[in-house]
Every structure is written in structure tokens, then in C-alpha cells.
Amino acid sequence: AADWKPGVPRTAYVNLFEWSWSSVARECVTELGPKGYAAVQVSPPQEHLKGSEWWVRYQPVSYKLDSRSGNRREFFAMVQICKAAGVDVYVDAVINHMAGGTTGVGTAGSTYGNYIYPAVPYDRSSFHTPSCSIASSDYDNNRSNVTQCDLPGLPDLDTGNPAVQDRIAAYLKDLLSLGVKGFRIDAAKHIKPEELAAIKAKVPGAYFLTQEVIKDGSLYNSGDINKYPEIGTVNEFSYVYAMKNMFMNMYGFNLSRMPEAFANWGMFPSNKATVFVNNHDTERKYCDKYAPGAQCDSMNTFSGDKLYLANVFMLGYPYGYPQVMSGYYFNSHDMGPVGQPYKGFELTPSNCSSDPTAAGKWDCVHRDKRVANMVGFRNFTAASPLRRWAADGENRISFVRGNKGFVAINNTTDVWAKTFATGLPDATYCNVLTSDQPETGFCPAAAQVKVVGGQATLSIPANAAVALHFGAVVQP
Ligand code: LM2
Ligand code: CA
Structure with a gap:
């Protein structure tokens, strides 16, 4: 992204989870650009399974840009408007798998079913067959199952197949042609690094790339863990757990012990790490309840002021490329953005709420002074050790x-x-x-x-x- 102010770079980005393209565009102009955000990561823009849950967007039906957040024209307008405001757009790219279920129609009207997605097109030969399901023990000892079997119910693309790589590359190139400047590779851990590298090689250009790689035994044992940072940056989940443990005082940890996490928890080098206090998965996963004080896989808006203090730390402390998480309040794991079953919703500023029990309202964490003005802090201190x-x-x-x-x-x-x-x-x-x-x-x-x-x-x-x-x- 262009400098924020003369000689002052933009050094942090935000995930506006489930926001519509028109709302993101407006936010770029009124908030993200002026406050110094470098970029906004948006929800998966491709055609997806119909349904009210948030996670339907992680089930692609085709690579047509017609989703709950809006259509191709609205997407393109958003990218241009954000760019003019100094803000890059990063896309959450779901390329490991396609929509599950037997047959159906996606948000752009495309039919699919039984390993056939005519609108891409993919057919049975595009997938790892015979299909198998990843077992939880595979995460400890079977790297090949982790990369070639299905995430529960999600047909696993044969990302080693050159024809499949070409389809994925065409999708990413299409996004770049619209002005997109970066990607979050969803489920990167489930794609062999050499296959991801091959796909990247088919998508020339200078763009940002970060990979969702949750660490586990099979990754360490196979040595694959060191290959992802050669492709791009990597989500550093040890950081997420450090934030939770230190700020929430879990397992005997506290803020004074923060340096131990950086020294001993095996984190990637700073220039290879993307970091966040919470993301859309961790904030709603493994919660003991969905109410203030909830203990989940990470901190979230139920953590109250401590969520904001952790964001102050993240944005003030010079490690990694920080991503602020901004979505909506929820009262169950699956709950999607309220009242928006398929597509076409409008965010109005009055939807922002500071009441974490107001399920369905946008939390607008990125607008809070403790977050928005810390982006400025990070920008101004970028070169200061x-x-x-x-x-x-x-x-x-x-x-x-x-x-x-x-x-x-x-x-x-x-x-x-x-x-x-x-x-x-x-x-x-x-x-x-x-x-x-x-x-x-x-x-x-x-x-x-x-x-x-x-x-x-x-x-x-x-x-x-x-x-x-x-x-x-x-x-x-
Ligand atoms: C990711 N990273 O690796 C995403 O960050 C995460 O949000 C995705 O899971 C996952 N990988 C696949 O892209 C979410 C959600 C799941 C949901 C999937 C697919 O956490 O619960 O699975 O998206 O929509 C859902 C159902 C599950 C069902 C599956 C297939 O919850 O019970 O499995 O759909 O129908 C039979
Ligand atoms: Ca895979």
C-alpha cells in the first residue's frame, strides 16, 4: 500500500469478516484509509453453498465472484475505491477443496454434485480419489492423509494435478487482474508445500501471501513446516495462544512471561509471521459458552477490555504483520451474519455495537480507539526497535x-x-x-x-x- 503520511508506511491490516463489498468500500474511505490500515482481508468472494451459516463461504461451488458479500461488479468497485483510499484488498482463497453434499445450486446459480462442478469446470479426476476422511490421529502421524484426504465432508482437490493447478491459478490471476493485492491461503496446511509453490509459480506478480498453517506433529515430523515460509508468510498460531494465555492468565501465564513465548514457543521469524489475537475460527471454536467470560480457542469479544489490551500489545510490539479481527457478535458457533441468508446485505454505521451480547450486530473492533489509533502508533514506530x-x-x-x-x-x-x-x-x-x-x-x-x-x-x-x-x- 502507498505510504499513510509522507515517510510513514502502513503496517497493519484488518479482516472485515462477512462484510459486504459495498460496506468494505465505504469503510476504506471513512475509516481504514484515514487511520492508516494497509489492507483489508475480505471473506471468500467466490460462489459458495447456500445457507445462513458463516462457513458456507468455505464451500466453493465455482470461482465466479458472486457471493453473500456481493457480485463481481461490486467486488471490483470495492477494490478500486479501497485502492484510492490507500488500502489494499486481500482475498481469503479457498483452494484446497470444494463444497460438500451430494447436489445443489450455489449463490451464483451454478449446479454441482458428486465431484462435478461444471462452472469451474472440475470433475471426478480433479479430486483425490478414492476419497478418504482425515482422522484426528493423522494430524500427529500421517502427513499424507492430512494433505490428500478430505477435511470433514469437503471433497479434496488434487492440487498436484497440473490441470487443477491451472484452474486455481486462473482464479487467483482473475482476482489480481481486478486489483487484488494479496491472498490468505485457506487450509494451506492441507496442501503440500511443493504443490502450493507450483500454484504460486503459475501466478506471476508481486503480491502478499499468507498461509493458514496450524502446527501439529505430522508437520514437524515431515519437515514440511519449514517449506511454507519459503512460499510466503504464515499465520503464527503460537502467538494467538500466547495472547490468550498471557492476557487471560491461563495455565499460570501472565504478561510478565510474554518474552518466554517469543523465545521458546517456536515462532517463525518476525518477517515470516502474520499475527492476530483472534481469527474467525479461533474466536468461536471450543467455547465453553457463548456469553461474556467465555473461554474459547482464543480471546474474542466476550473477553471484554482484555481483547482490546491484547490488540494494543499486538500493534505496539514489533513482531509479525498484525491482522485486526472485526466481525459480528455471535451466540453460537455456526451463527452467520443475521438476516442475510444468501447475499446482499447492507452495513449501516448504526449496526456497530459495543454490546457483546447483541448477537448479529457488527462488533467494529477495528474502529475502537484502542485498535484504530494503535495502527497509527505502529505506523509511526515502524522503524524503531x-x-x-x-x-x-x-x-x-x-x-x-x-x-x-x-x-x-x-x-x-x-x-x-x-x-x-x-x-x-x-x-x-x-x-x-x-x-x-x-x-x-x-x-x-x-x-x-x-x-x-x-x-x-x-x-x-x-x-x-x-x-x-x-x-x-x-x-x-
Ligand atoms: C479453514 N481453514 O483451514 C477455515 O479457516 C475454516 O473456517 C473452515 O471450516 C475450514 N478450513 C474449511 O475451509 C469451516 C467450519 C466448518 C465447516 C467448513 C466448511 O469451521 O465447521 O464445515 O468451514 O463449510 C461444515 C460443517 C461440517 C460438515 C462440512 C461439510 O460444520 O459439519 O462436515 O461443513 O458439509 C460434514
Ligand atoms: Ca488437500
């Missing part, structure tokens, strides 16, 4: 970015009052987590922080944080 990591007890940490930024996070239920060495030049800064300075050119007194002799005396409320940077200095 981590310094002065400090823990004050188990759940209070602070760190400095060069001499450009300072972050303090209070993950406790008590006020944290302390004088910090901020590493910043003396000035009055605006705490960007509570105020929009410098965009508005105004910073309320309560958000102003004076740095004198490099030090700032702060009183940070329970479950809150402070972030200061040189792009948000209060003009005298």
Missing part, C-alpha cells in the same frame, strides 16, 4: 519503541500509578488510546501526558493502557 521491556509484577508491562513510542498496559483490576522512563523527547503527548489526536488537532486535558526529563507520571485505570508516540504531540 524494542527497548526497555519492563514488568511491574505479573500483569503490568511497559516498553519503548526507539525514541518514538511508549506503551504501558495494566492488565489488572487496580489502578497502576507509576513514573515511567518513556524514552521519548520532552513534550506533551496525547494518549492515543483515549483521544484521536493528531487527526482532530485537539487533545482533551485528561488524555494529555507531559514527558519531562524523559519521564512521565501516569495513573492507568484498571484494564487500561497508555500509548504515546511522536505523531501525537500536543502542539503548544
Whole structure:
């Protein structure tokens, strides 16, 4: 993406999960562009199974761009509008498998069934046969089943077959021709790295690519784990679990132990990692309930302020390429965007809600100051190394970015009052987590922080944080 401001790059992206193309376009103009987001990852745009659940979009019927989020014309308009706003579009590419079930009609009207998808076209020879189902033990010891058998009920494409590779490459090239700038490869772990590399080789150009690779024994044992980072970046799930364990104080972890995760949890090098606090799978998977306080595979909007604190950490700390997750509140695993069974829904700003029990309303996590203004923080401090990591007890940490930024996070239920060495030049800064300075050119007194002799005396409320940077200095 083009620079946000002169000399200031855009360094974070957002997943607007299940948003319509027209709504994403509007958001690029009003929010994502101005706040400095580099890109938006959108839900799978291809024709899919009909149904109200969110996951129908992970069951492709063809590569026609006609989905619940809108049609090809709307998709193209979105890409152009976002580009003009400085925001790239990344597509969630579902290329490991096709829609399950015997026969049916997709969202673009294409028929399919019994391993035949005429609108692509694919036929039985396009799939791994005879079909088999991935067993849970395969994840530990059978890499070939993981890549060549079916995810439950989803016909597995023979991605080693050159004709299949050509169809997939044609889909990705079509998207690039419309101005798309990157891909998330869905279920990449279920495609052999050499096959993915072959597909990529058939899609020339400079584009961003990240791969969904959840780590497991068979990957390590086969050595395949090291081949994915050669193709592109990789979703770092150890990071997701670190965020959950450290911020939610699970299994004896707490914020002071964060450095252990980076040192010992086998994470990919920073320039190979895409990171998030939650994604659309982890936030709704393995939940003990669907209500505030829920324990799921990762944090989510039921985690309350702690979700936002974890986003402050993610965007402030220099590791990986961060993805903010923004979707809708839900009260069950399968629940899709409300009232939108097939396609054509409109987001209006009033749909955004801060009530996590308002199932079906958009959560708009990416608009919260603690998230949106931290994107600006990351952009302004992009070239500034981590310094002065400090823990004050188990759940209070602070760190400095060069001499450009300072972050303090209070993950406790008590006020944290302390004088910090901020590493910043003396000035009055605006705490960007509570105020929009410098965009508005105004910073309320309560958000102003004076740095004198490099030090700032702060009183940070329970479950809150402070972030200061040189792009948000209060003009005298
Ligand atoms: C992914 N990454 O590897 C996606 O991030 C994840 O969201 C997808 O699963 C999965 N892989 C396949 O693309 C989701 C969802 C599943 C759902 C599938 C397919 O988590 O629950 O499976 O999409 O829509 C559903 C049913 C399942 C059924 C299957 C086939 O839940 O019970 O299996 O459809 O009909 C018989
Ligand atoms: Ca496969």
C-alpha cells in the first residue's frame, strides 16, 4: 500500500469478516484509509453453498465472484475505491477443496454434485480419489492423509494435478487482474508445500501471501513446516495462544512471561509471521459458552477490555504483520451474519455495537480507539526497535519503541500509578488510546501526558493502557 503520511508506511491490516463489498468500500474511505490500515482481508468472494451459516463461504461451488458479500461488479468497485483510499484488498482463497453434499445450486446459480462442478469446470479426476476422511490421529502421524484426504465432508482437490493447478491459478490471476493485492491461503496446511509453490509459480506478480498453517506433529515430523515460509508468510498460531494465555492468565501465564513465548514457543521469524489475537475460527471454536467470560480457542469479544489490551500489545510490539479481527457478535458457533441468508446485505454505521451480547450486530473492533489509533502508533514506530521491556509484577508491562513510542498496559483490576522512563523527547503527548489526536488537532486535558526529563507520571485505570508516540504531540 502507498505510504499513510509522507515517510510513514502502513503496517497493519484488518479482516472485515462477512462484510459486504459495498460496506468494505465505504469503510476504506471513512475509516481504514484515514487511520492508516494497509489492507483489508475480505471473506471468500467466490460462489459458495447456500445457507445462513458463516462457513458456507468455505464451500466453493465455482470461482465466479458472486457471493453473500456481493457480485463481481461490486467486488471490483470495492477494490478500486479501497485502492484510492490507500488500502489494499486481500482475498481469503479457498483452494484446497470444494463444497460438500451430494447436489445443489450455489449463490451464483451454478449446479454441482458428486465431484462435478461444471462452472469451474472440475470433475471426478480433479479430486483425490478414492476419497478418504482425515482422522484426528493423522494430524500427529500421517502427513499424507492430512494433505490428500478430505477435511470433514469437503471433497479434496488434487492440487498436484497440473490441470487443477491451472484452474486455481486462473482464479487467483482473475482476482489480481481486478486489483487484488494479496491472498490468505485457506487450509494451506492441507496442501503440500511443493504443490502450493507450483500454484504460486503459475501466478506471476508481486503480491502478499499468507498461509493458514496450524502446527501439529505430522508437520514437524515431515519437515514440511519449514517449506511454507519459503512460499510466503504464515499465520503464527503460537502467538494467538500466547495472547490468550498471557492476557487471560491461563495455565499460570501472565504478561510478565510474554518474552518466554517469543523465545521458546517456536515462532517463525518476525518477517515470516502474520499475527492476530483472534481469527474467525479461533474466536468461536471450543467455547465453553457463548456469553461474556467465555473461554474459547482464543480471546474474542466476550473477553471484554482484555481483547482490546491484547490488540494494543499486538500493534505496539514489533513482531509479525498484525491482522485486526472485526466481525459480528455471535451466540453460537455456526451463527452467520443475521438476516442475510444468501447475499446482499447492507452495513449501516448504526449496526456497530459495543454490546457483546447483541448477537448479529457488527462488533467494529477495528474502529475502537484502542485498535484504530494503535495502527497509527505502529505506523509511526515502524522503524524503531524494542527497548526497555519492563514488568511491574505479573500483569503490568511497559516498553519503548526507539525514541518514538511508549506503551504501558495494566492488565489488572487496580489502578497502576507509576513514573515511567518513556524514552521519548520532552513534550506533551496525547494518549492515543483515549483521544484521536493528531487527526482532530485537539487533545482533551485528561488524555494529555507531559514527558519531562524523559519521564512521565501516569495513573492507568484498571484494564487500561497508555500509548504515546511522536505523531501525537500536543502542539503548544
Ligand atoms: C479453514 N481453514 O483451514 C477455515 O479457516 C475454516 O473456517 C473452515 O471450516 C475450514 N478450513 C474449511 O475451509 C469451516 C467450519 C466448518 C465447516 C467448513 C466448511 O469451521 O465447521 O464445515 O468451514 O463449510 C461444515 C460443517 C461440517 C460438515 C462440512 C461439510 O460444520 O459439519 O462436515 O461443513 O458439509 C460434514
Ligand atoms: Ca488437500
